[in-house]
Amino acid sequence: xxxxxxxxxxxxxxxxxxxxxxxxxxxxxxxxxxxxxxxxxxxxxxxxxxxxxxxxxxxxxxxxxxxxxxxxxxxxxxxxxxxxxxxxxxxxxxxxxxxxxxxxxxxxxx
Amino acid sequence: xxxxxxxxxxxxxxxxxxxxxxxxxxxxxxxxxxxxxxxxxxxxxxxxxxxxxxxxxxxxxxxxxxxxxxxxxxxxxxxxxxxxxxxxxxxxxxxxxxxxxxxxxxxxxxxxxxxx
Numbered sequence: 001x002x003x004x005x006x007x008x009x010x011x012x013x014x015x016x017x018x019x020x021x022x023x024x025x026x027x028x029x030x031x032x033x034x035x036x037x038x039x040x041x042x043x044x045x046x047x048x049x050x051x052x053x054x055x056x057x058x059x060x061x062x063x064x065x066x067x068x069x070x071x072x073x074x075x076x077x078x079x080x081x082x083x084x085x086x087x088x089x090x091x092x093x094x095x096x097x098x099x100x101x102x103x104x105x106x107x108x109x110x
Numbered sequence: 111x112x113x114x115x116x117x118x119x120x121x122x123x124x125x126x127x128x129x130x131x132x133x134x135x136x137x138x139x140x141x142x143x144x145x146x147x148x149x150x151x152x153x154x155x156x157x158x159x160x161x162x163x164x165x166x167x168x169x170x171x172x173x174x175x176x177x178x179x180x181x182x183x184x185x186x187x188x189x190x191x192x193x194x195x196x197x198x199x200x201x202x203x204x205x206x207x208x209x210x211x212x213x214x215x216x217x218x219x220x221x222x223x224x225x226x
Contacts, residue, residue: 008150032211032212032213034212034214036217041198041220041222042219042220043114043116043200043202043217043218043219043220044153044200044215044217045217046214046215046216049212049214051211051212088152088153092212092213096213097155097158097166097213098155098213098215100152100153101152102151102152103150103151103152105150
């Protein structure tokens with residue numbers, strides 16, 4: 001079993017839809033949870049990160065962490081074609097090295 | 111524009127060639143990383159430099175040789191590569207050990223390597 005599981009998609013939604021991206025993990029030592037966005041042929045860029053359980057909102061993006069279920073989510077409201085990218089979850093514990101999910105490819109159709 | 115600069119953006123090399131990938135950051139970060147990413151896969155960690163010293167080598171073949179000349183620069187020297195080494199090579203940096211909070215990595219745009 002992989003430490004971090006992420007549905008690879010592809011996921012295709014119409015413009016304006018609410019998108020839900022999810023990861024599950026098995027290592028209870030993970031404390032920091034991140035979402036990176038990667039456009040085609042570019043490097044990943046950090047969208048947001050959370051520490052421990054709870055929610056964090058940044059504009060149209062909301063990150064949720066449920067440590068009791070070992071489950072994290074990224075919600076995108078009012079999705080735009082410019083949100084079309086691969087979304088990678090990543091997490092780390094005290095050792096601080098990141099473990100990435102496999103990435104979900106998202107396409108938002110105009 | 112990304113604050114981690116990688117050159118070249120594209121590189122094509124034969125299996126007998128010697129080439130280098132370069133990475134530069136001016137954010138004062140003290141940890142620098144090389145990752146390898148194949149299509150539709152997540153980045154795989156290759157090397158970590160912390161305060162200019164190699165701290166992690168993820169059992170990478172010796173045909174890949176990292177170098178950290180100073181705190182702002184990171185090189186990856188390539189020699190006798192195989193076609194299966196073709197991938198996107200990503201450089202990243204972070205504040206490094208001693209920093210509190212999440213170990214947030216800032217990635218470069220990558221160098222796309224094709225080995226013929």
